[in-house]
Amino acid sequence: EAGVTQFPSHSVIEKGQTVTLRCDPISGHDNLYWYRRVMGKEIKFLLHFVKESKQDESGMPNNRFLAERTGGTYSTLKVQPAELEDSGVYFCASSPQGTYSPLHFGNGTRLTVT
């Protein structure tokens, strides 16, 4: 079984530019999550999809962040325009139906905004 795949693994962009991160969950997992770890801080929840619907986006920092999940499969997280404080590691995770299932995480995308 392939794991959660994230692309790119690293991205370096300048302030004001746009970046799109992609996540391919484990096949058949209805739940997809985005988390972020800013350097030195905790891993923080951004949002949760169930299939193609946003279940909870309470962790999204502001309207510069836009997440989509096309057809309930892969997801993208776009940051436009990027700011310095957006630098960090963005993790995607997926899980099957069932509240108690552990989340399966991808390797993360390290975003550096200069």
Added chain:
Amino acid sequence: ELKVEQNPLFLSMQEGKNYTIYCNYSTTSDRLYWYRQDPGKSLESLFVLLSNGAVKQEGRLMASLDTKARLSTLHITAAVHDLSATYFCAAAQGAQKLVFGQGTRLTINP
């Protein structure tokens, strides 16, 4: 608001020794997760603890949960170098949102 605190944040220990990582959470949560992360890698699920008094063991790692004290522990027995990693606990808030602790960076020296 649910907050999760781990301690210690950094732990350097010798092979063969025992140690415990503590995870406190501030409000009621119906499940507690432990994850391991190697540098540049994904978070690997270690344990899911669902009820008061739950204890789970895998190799040299044992996790327990005390919901009344809002405390989970991860105990390492006779540490070996391969266990060097960062360990995170996370408590569930609501149906699916996880709130993570800061992580404990564990280094095991020969």
